[in-house]
Amino acid sequence: MTVKGLxxxxxxxxxxxxxxxxxxEPRFQLAKGAIERxxxxxxxxxxxxxxxxxxxxxxxxxxxxxxxxxxxLLASASDPEVTEIIAxxxxxxxxxxxxDPYANAFNPAADGNCWHKDFIxxxxxxxxxxxxxxxxxxxxxxxxxxxxxxxxxxxxxxxYSEAVKVILDLLEREQEHVPGTYRFFRxxxxxxxxxxxxxxxxxxxxxxxVWSGFRPSDDACKYxxxxxxxxxxAKVLEQLSxxxxxxxxxxxxxxxxxxxxxxxxxxxxxxxxxxxxxxxxYAYECDGLGNYLLQDDANIPSLLSLPYxxxxxxxxxxxxxxxxxxxxxxxxxxxxxxxLTGLGSQHTPENQVWPLxxxxxxxxxxxxxxxxxxxxLLELSHAGTNQMHESVGMDNPxxxxxxxxxxxxxxxxxxxxxxxxxx
Numbered sequence: 317m318t319v320k321g322l323x324x325x326x327x328x329x330x331x332x333x334x335x336x337x338x339x340x341e342p343r344f345q346l347a348k349g350a351i352e353r354x355x356x357x358x359x360x361x362x363x364x365x366x367x368x369x370x371x372x373x374x375x376x377x378x379x380x381x382x383x384x385x386x387x388x389l390l391a392s393a394s395d396p397e398v399t400e401i402i403a404x405x406x407x408x409x410x411x412x413x414x415x416d417p418y419a420n421a422f423n424p425a426a427d428g429n430c431w432h433k434d435f436i437x438x439x440x441x442x443x444x445x446x447x448x449x450x451x452x453x454x455x456x457x458x459x460x461x462x463x464x465x466x467x468x469x470x471x472x473x474x475x476y477s478e479a480v481k482v483i484l485d486l487l488e489r490e491q492e493h494v495p496g497t498y499r500f501f502r503x504x505x506x507x508x509x510x511x512x513x514x515x516x517x518x519x520x521x522x523x524x525x526v527w528s529g530f531r532p533s534d535d536a537c538k539y540x541x542x543x544x545x546x547x548x549x550a551k552v553l554e555q556l557s558x559x560x561x562x563x564x565x566x567x568x569x570x571x572x573x574x575x576x577x578x579x580x581x582x583x584x585x586x587x588x589x590x591x592x593x594x595x596x597x598y599a600y601e602c603d604g605l606g607n608y609l610l611q612d613d614a615n616i617p618s619l620l621s622l623p624y625x626x627x628x629x630x631x632x633x634x635x636x637x638x639x640x641x642x643x644x645x646x647x648x649x650x651x652x653x654x655x656l657t658g659l660g661s662q663h664t665p666e667n668q669v670w671p672l673x674x675x676x677x678x679x680x681x682x683x684x685x686x687x688x689x690x691x692x693l694l695e696l697s698h699a700g701t702n703q704m705h706e707s708v709g710m711d712n713p714x715x716x717x718x719x720x721x722x723x724x725x726x727x728x729x730x731x732x733x734x735x736x737x738x739x
Contacts, residue, residue, distance in 0.1 A: 320356075320357070320359075320360045321355065321356045321357070321359070321360070322355045322356075322359045322361065322367075322401065323355065324351060324352070324355045325392065325395050325397040325398045325401065326395055326397065327392035327393075327394060327395025327397065327398045328351060328355075328389060328392045328395070328398060330392065330395075331391055331392045331733070331738060332344075332347065332348055332351060334736075334738060335347055335732065335733070335736065335738070338736040339732060339735070339736060342695060343691065343695065343732060345702065346694075346695070346698070346702060346703075346728060346732075347728070347729050347732050349702050349703060349725075350703070350704070350722075350725035350726055350728060350729045351729065353703065353720070353722060353725060354385065354386075354722060354725065354726060357370075357722075358370050358371075358372070358385065358722045359401070359405075360424060361404075362408065362424070364407075365404060365407070366404050366405075366407040366408035366411065367401060367404040367405045367407075367408055368408055368424045369381070369382035369385055369386070369405055369408075370722070371385070371721070371722055371723055372718060372720045372721045372722040372723065372725075373718055373719055373720045373721070375424075375429075376421045376422060376423060376429075376431075376443035376444070377408070377412070377421065377422050377423075377424070377443075378420060378421045378451070379409055379412060379413070379420060379421075379422075379451040379452070379454055379455055380420070380448065380450055380451050380454040380532055380616075381722075381723045382405055382409065382454075383409070383454035383455065383457060383458045384454070384616060384723055384726065384727065385722055385723055385726045386401070386402050386405050386458070386726075387458070387461065387726075387730070388726050388727075388729050388730040388733060388739065389401070389402060390402070390461060390462070390465045390466070390739075391733050391738055391739040393462075393465045393466035393468075394466075399462065399466045399468045402458065402462050402468075403462060403468060403470065403471045405458070406455070406458050406459055406462065406471050407471065407475075409455045409458070410455070410475050410476055410479045411475070412441070413452065413455060413479045413482060413483065414475065414478060414479050414482060415439055415441050415442070416439050416441070416442055416445065417452060417482050417483060417486045418445055418447045418486070418498060419439070419442045419443075419444065419445045419446075419447075419451075420444055420445070420446045420447070420448045420451050420530070420534065421442070421443040421444040422441050422442060422443055423440070423441055423442070423443050425441075426439070426440040426441045427440060428440040429443060430442065430443050430444065431443055431444045432444070432502060434500060434501075434502060444534070445500075446500065446529060446530040446534055447490075447498055447500070447528065447529040447530060448528060448529070448530045448531065448532060448534070448545070449490075449526055449527075449528035449542060449545040449546065449549060450528070450531075450532045450542070450544075450545040450548060450549075450616075450617050452483050452486070452487075452549070453545060453548045453549040453552050453617070455479075455483075456480075456483070456549075456552040456553070456556060457548070457552050457625070459471055459472070459476065460552060460555045460556065460559075463559075463563065464555075469563050472559075472563055472564045477564075477566050477569065480556070480566065480569050480573075481566075481569060484569060484572045484573060484576065487526050487549070487576050488572075488576065490526045490527040490528075491522065491524065491525070491526055491527070491576070491579065492522060493520055493522075493527035493540065495513075495516035495517070496516075498516075498529060499511070499514075499515040499516050500515050500529055500530075500536075501514065501515030507536075508535040508536045508662060508663075509535070509536070510536060511529055511536050512536065512538075517529060517536070517537065517540055518538065518539060518540065518603060519603065519605065520539070520540040520541065520603045520604050520605065521603065521604035521605050522604065523541060523583035523586065523587050523602075523604040524579030524580055524581075524582050524583035525541040525546045525579075525580050525583035525584065525587070525588070525604075526541075526545075526546055526549060526576075526580065527540040527541065528540065528541070528542045528545055528546075531545075531613060531615065532545070532613070532615035532616060532617060532618075533613055533614075533615040533661050533662065533663040534663065535661075535662050535663050537601055538601055538609055539601040539602050539603040539607055539608065539609055540601070540603055541583070541587070541588070541601060541602050541603060541604065542600070542601050543584060543588040543598050543599055543600055543601060543602065543619065544598075544600070544617035544618050544619050544621065544622065544625075545617050546580050546583070546584060546588070547580075547584060547588075547598075547617070547622060547625070547627045548617045548625045548627060549577075549580060550576075550577045550580040550581050550584070550627075551577075551625060551626050551627050553573040553574070553576055553577035553580075554573075554574065554577040555626075556569075556570065556573045557570040557571070557573040557574035557577065558570075583604075584598075587599075587602045587604050587608075588602055588608075589634065590608055590610070592610070592641065595637040595640075595641075596633075596634050596637060597610075597634065597637045597638040597641050598619050598622075598634065598635075598638045600612055600613070600619060610641070610646070610647075611642070611647050611648050611649055612638075612642035612647055612649065612650075612659060613649055613659065613661045613662065613663075614649070614658070614659040614660060614661050614669075614670030614672050614673030614676070614707075615661060615663070615670075615672065616672070616676060616727075618642075618659070618673070618676065619638050619639075619642055620639060620642055620643075620659065620673070620676055620677060620680060621676050621679075621680060622635055622638075622680075623635065623680045624676060624679050624680055630680055630681065630682045631682060639680075642659070643659075643677065647659075649661055649662065651666075651667050651668070651669050651710045652710065653667060653669070653709070653710025653711040654710070654711045655696055655709075655710060655711055655712065655713055656669040656674070656693055656696060656697060656708060656709075656710045656711075656713065657669065657693065657710070658670065658673045658674040658677060658693065659673030659674075659676075659677070660673070660707060661673075661707065663707075664706060664707035664717050665707070665717075667709065667710050667711070668707035668708060668709060668710065668715075668716075668717065669697070669707065669708055669709075669710050670706065670707050670708075670724070671694055671697045671698075671704045671705060671708060671721075671724045671727075671728065672704075672706075672721070672723060672724040672727050674690050674693050674694055674697065675690065675694060675724065675727040675728050675730065675731045676727065677690050678690030678691065678731045678734070678735070679727070679730060679731050679734055687731070687734070687735050688735070690731065691731065691732065691735060694728050694731070696713060697713050698713070699713035699714045699716070701719070703719075703720050703725060704720075704721055704724035704725045704727075704728055705717060705718050705719065705720070705721055705724065706718035706721045706724065
């Protein structure tokens with residue numbers, strides 16, 4: 317059983333008050349609405365004290381979405397109440413990883429609710445069981461950021477250690493990727509809602525990277541090695557391996573994490589970087605057999621989001637080349653219309669720009685001018701609803717998918733904090 321709604325902590329209220337004196341009233345109201353909806357409508361306290369987080373207008377908790385929804389709260393991490401809330405979200409995430417590390421979304425109770433029952437033995441806790449590598453990286457990321465930015469460390473518990481071992485086992489298994497370990501097939505749905513090749517996905521060669529069935533959009537990977545997800549995983553594994561023993565003393569797990577991180581990075585260098593028109597850029601996906609995909613998607617992790625993930629700096633040369641490519645017509649999911657310009661996704665109709673992508677463009681920019689342009693676009697994107705959507709018509713923002721998308725709400729909040737140097 318969960319009790320919906322939490323009081324906004326004093327630390328977050330203080331951040332809003334500072335914002336009120338630094339940004340325009342319309343922007344402040346958007347930020348205030350995002351925070352109020354997060355605490356009143358997305359966060360629910362369970363009987364065990366952990367916190368369940370819905371992604372917006374879908375009543376399930378995605379491991380990835382929930383991480384990025386609460387990450388901006390770390391700007392208020394000096395408030396112990398804020399750090400405890402984040403730790404309680406993480407506690408819920410850890411239990412879900414232990415229930416099923418291949419699942420991407422979960423229920424607040426073992427009630428059997430699901431988007432689609434794709435596995436005979438699917439746990440009643442599992443809302444959807446699409447294996448997305450970024451889901452596991454997001455859980456580790458939240459645990460590490462909570463420690464690095466606040467000093468909080470009680471979340472490095474016995475259950476956390478168990479979950480890390482489960483994650484490492486899965487990563488090692490999917491570095492080898494024997495197709496029989498995971499099959500995902502649905503009938504009478506879009507072709508990217510299930511894996512190709514009879515549900516096993518297209519063939520891959522061993523590269524050191526970790527195979528992923530699906531992208532953070534919940535769409536199937538065309539080629540099994542999703543570069544932004546692998547780059548993010550390599551980063552968090554490296555950070556995990558460097559934790560002091562008094563914080564995380566699982567020596568064997570730290571050694572395994574370091575080894576996998578090194579192997580992933582080597583795989584990306586060898587297979588995930590290509591040269592286009594004389595410039596080296598990151599591919600979005602590859603298979604180790606010579607095939608690769610040049611594009612980017614608004615969902616995070618994306619190639620655009622690599623600095624946000626801590627993978628590289630905003631001024632890294634290969635990143636800048638990649639950014640130039642993906643924010644251009646060369647990227648099939650970059651749209652430029654009469655009102656909005658930015659990244660879209662295969663997940664939504666053509667010519668639909670994602671506010672999430674616009675916000676990430678601003679967050680990863682070193683240009684104050686570009687940050688301001690992104691904020692202006694986000695103000696135009698909500699079409700008077702005063703909340704962020706999943707995707708919005710590039711020529712007409714009144715055409716949109718999902719009335720309320722909390723992940724986009726909170727990524728806007730993150731960008732606004734950055735614009736006035738509060739994060």
